[in-house]
Amino acid sequence: MTTATATATAVPVRGAGVDAAPARATAQTTAIAFEDVSKTFAVDGREFDALKRVNLSVERGEIFGIVGYSGAGKSTLLRTVNGLDRPTSGRVVVDGHDVGSLNPRDLSRLRQRIGMIFQQFNLLQSRTVYQNVAYPLKHAGVPKGELLDRVEELLDFVGLADKALQYPNRLSGGQKQRVGIARALANRPDILISDEATSALDPQTTGEVLDLLQRVNREYGVTILLVTHEMDVVRRIADRVAVMQRGEIVEHGTVYDVFADPVHPTTRRFVSSVISHEAAESTLERIRRVHDGRLVRIHVGDRGSNDPFLSRIARTHRVDFNVVYGGVSELQSRLFGTLTVELLGADADVDAAVRELAGIVEVTDVAIREGASIA
Amino acid sequence: MPETDFSTLLPKIWNALLETLVMVTGAFIAAAVLGVLLGHVVYATRAGNLLQNATVFTVINAVVNIVRPVPFIIVAVALIPVTRIVMGSSIGPVAAIFPLALVASVAIARIAESNLVAVDPGVVEAGAAMGVRPWRVLFTIVIPEALGPLALGLTYIFVALVDATAVAGVIGGGGLGNLAMTYGYQRFDWVTMFIVIAVLIAIVQLAQFAGNRIARLVMHEGR
Ligand SMILES: Nc1ncnc2c1ncn2[C@@H]1O[C@H](COP(=O)(O)OP(=O)(O)OP(=O)(O)O)[C@@H](O)[C@H]1O
Ligand SMILES: [Mg+2]
Numbered sequence: 001m002t003t004a005t006a007t008a009t010a011v012p013v014r015g016a017g018v019d020a021a022p023a024r025a026t027a028q029t030t031a032i033a034f035e036d037v038s039k040t041f042a043v044d045g046r047e048f049d050a051l052k053r054v055n056l057s058v059e060r061g062e063i064f065g066i067v068g069y070s071g072a073g074k075s076t077l078l079r080t081v082n083g084l085d086r087p088t089s090g091r092v093v094v095d096g097h098d099v100g101s102l103n104p105r106d107l108s109r110l111r112q113r114i115g116m117i118f119q120q121f122n123l124l125q126s127r128t129v130y131q132n133v134a135y136p137l138k139h140a141g142v143p144k145g146e147l148l149d150r151v152e153e154l155l156d157f158v159g160l161a162d163k164a165l166q167y168p169n170r171l172s173g174g175q176k177q178r179v180g181i182a183r184a185l186a187n188r189p190d191i192l193i194s195d196e197a198t199s200a201l202d203p204q205t206t207g208e209v210l211d212l213l214q215r216v217n218r219e220y221g222v223t224i225l226l227v228t229h230e231m232d233v234v235r236r237i238a239d240r241v242a243v244m245q246r247g248e249i250v251e252h253g254t255v256y257d258v259f260a261d262p263v264h265p266t267t268r269r270f271v272s273s274v275i276s277h278e279a280a281e282s283t284l285e286r287i288r289r290v291h292d293g294r295l296v297r298i299h300v301g302d303r304g305s306n307d308p309f310l311s312r313i314a315r316t317h318r319v320d321f322n323v324v325y326g327g328v329s330e331l332q333s334r335l336f337g338t339l340t341v342e343l344l345g346a347d348a349d350v351d352a353a354v355r356e357l358a359g360i361v362e363v364t365d366v367a368i369r370e371g372a373s374i375a
Numbered sequence: 376m377p378e379t380d381f382s383t384l385l386p387k388i389w390n391a392l393l394e395t396l397v398m399v400t401g402a403f404i405a406a407a408v409l410g411v412l413l414g415h416v417v418y419a420t421r422a423g424n425l426l427q428n429a430t431v432f433t434v435i436n437a438v439v440n441i442v443r444p445v446p447f448i449i450v451a452v453a454l455i456p457v458t459r460i461v462m463g464s465s466i467g468p469v470a471a472i473f474p475l476a477l478v479a480s481v482a483i484a485r486i487a488e489s490n491l492v493a494v495d496p497g498v499v500e501a502g503a504a505m506g507v508r509p510w511r512v513l514f515t516i517v518i519p520e521a522l523g524p525l526a527l528g529l530t531y532i533f534v535a536l537v538d539a540t541a542v543a544g545v546i547g548g549g550g551l552g553n554l555a556m557t558y559g560y561q562r563f564d565w566v567t568m569f570i571v572i573a574v575l576i577a578i579v580q581l582a583q584f585a586g587n588r589i590a591r592l593v594m595h596e597g598r
Contacts, residue, residue, distance in 0.1 A: 082504055084503060084504060104508065108506040108507070108508055109506065111503070112505065114504075116504040116505075118500075120497050122495070122500065122501035123501075124501075124516060124519070124520065125495075125595070126519040126522065126593065126595070135505070136505045136506075136507075139505065139507050169595065183505075
């Protein structure tokens with residue numbers, strides 16, 4: 001099992017309940033700490049818990065993804081970071097400041113240091129691209145000469161220098177989001193929060209925007225907290241991920257760990273939406289119609305040697321094998337995958353082969369039917 | 376049916392045109408200022424908004440709702456004593472500006488408010504997320520974003536005012552509407568009436584054309 005409890009604050013263990021104790025001190029390396037954050041909305045006199053005691057910390061310089069289905073509370077959680085939503089209880093600490101305790105002026109200052117981008121871009125339609133990016137700078141009191149250079153630099157960075165004088169309604173979705181990113185970066189924020197920034201874009205454009213966000217993270221060292229319902233976004237750029245369901249974080253860890261070994265059913269569903277190394281039950285049934293030998297799953301990861309263990313062990317034990325399903329992927333520069341293999345031979349030989357395999361890689365049997373299992 | 380005497384008719388039409396323009400522009404300018412202001416107050420004091428204030432909101436909202444559905448001719452007649460106090464007289468185009476402006480203000484208040492409400496809340500939120508304080512969000516984001524539709528709304532009111540001056544004319548305001556009524560309706564002088572109608576159409580067309588241009592200008596070639 002891979003469990004990431006990498007931070008100083010008490011975070012819930014993946015797959016376990018969320019009964020962690022409230023956090024104590026916030027380490028200097030922590031950019032955002034959610035400490036027992038709950039949020040209750042009152043709708044028509046009835047109360048609704050949008051967030052239930054969320055504990056999580058986002059480290060400086062990382063890209064942290066939050067995934068969950070619609071209504072899970074992702075946006076609500078994200079909006080507590082810059083105080084657009086206030087927790088009913090618990091607190092959110094950003095760069096050492098308890099967001100809820102700031103007076104309006106200090107909150108306004110903090111917000112200038114947290115860039116935010118939106119699914120619908122939210123550009124000012126009555127202003128040009130240049131004016132949109134200049135807007136937060138003007139508001140922060142940046143002198144005119146400096147402002148011009150800064151806007152130019154930002155538009156260069158997002159590749160829209162030639163669109164400076166256009167109005168947003170003349171831009172494509174991807175271009176609009178790049179203006180949104182330039183605007184969010186205008187005041188050199190330490191943190192960028194993103195609410196479904198690519199959900200309104202086609203796959204090609206999504207890729208471009210994600211690449212840009214990655215550059216923002218790497219070149220400017222900006223910590224990015226993004227929420228999305230697309231696991232692919234997480235897979236492509238996030239370092240760590242948390243899965244939300246009904247206001248709770250049900251699992252979190254490094255992207256590699258969560259993808260390689262998802263525990264919670266919701267996480268499994270999200271992971272299988274982008275990576276499917278294991279056959280679904282219906283697929284297995286079809287496979288079994290042809291392959292009636294013993295089926296095992298071999299979990300492979302990065303390997304240190306080029307030992308051809310599968311064929312070597314098969315030869316040693318005089319068994320044959322068929323690879324019937326599987327795949328290997330790369331994540332965060334590491335490989336992981338699962339191969340479903342049919343082993344054919346005398347029962348004793350097959351057993352011996354499986355035992356030897358298990359000494360090298362993780363092996364699990366594929367159940368014959370629901371509930372039944374060959375041990 | 377009487378012969379139409381153009382040598383006396385033309386100066387009459389010219390005179391009536393001037394009276395109408397005085398009423399329309401006077402009322403329009405006053406109503407634009409007052410109405411846009413009222414619209415902003417209603418918008419800002421609405422629950423959940425910048426200056427959330429239930430009392431102010433309810434009072435202005437009620438006044439707007441009471442005045443709006445009352446036909447203009449009734450408002451104008453009912454206001455005669457007040458008009459006399461405010462404008463010094465209750466007869467003539469200048470006096471008519473008062474009831475016209477009042478009715479138009481209320482309509483403009485509603486239009487301005489709905490234009491402000493229609494501004495994408497996402498844009499307002501983006502302003503807040505950038506650390507822009509509410510007052511500045513109102514003046515640097517909400518109002519500029521609402522300007523295009525507002526220009527169209529004001530044009531609509533301008534045209535409606537031309538319409539209303541006809542009624543104002545009947546109760547002593549003078550103007551083109553009055554001329555058309557007295558010559559066309561009472562004396563069956565169709566020629567005069569048609570000329571007056573042509574002039575009215577021209578004014579309306581011109582106003583609409585100008586309004587559209589201005590709106591397109593502030594909306595940046597249409598969204
Ligand atoms: N202002 C509000 N008033 C009442 N209920 C709200 C409010 N904002 C959010 N909620 C409720 O809280 C829950 C979480 O909403 P939230 O927007 O955080 O979900 P989400 O995970 O971002 O979903 P989506 O993927 O659809 O954006 C939802 O059930 C929503 O209806
Ligand atoms: Mg959301």
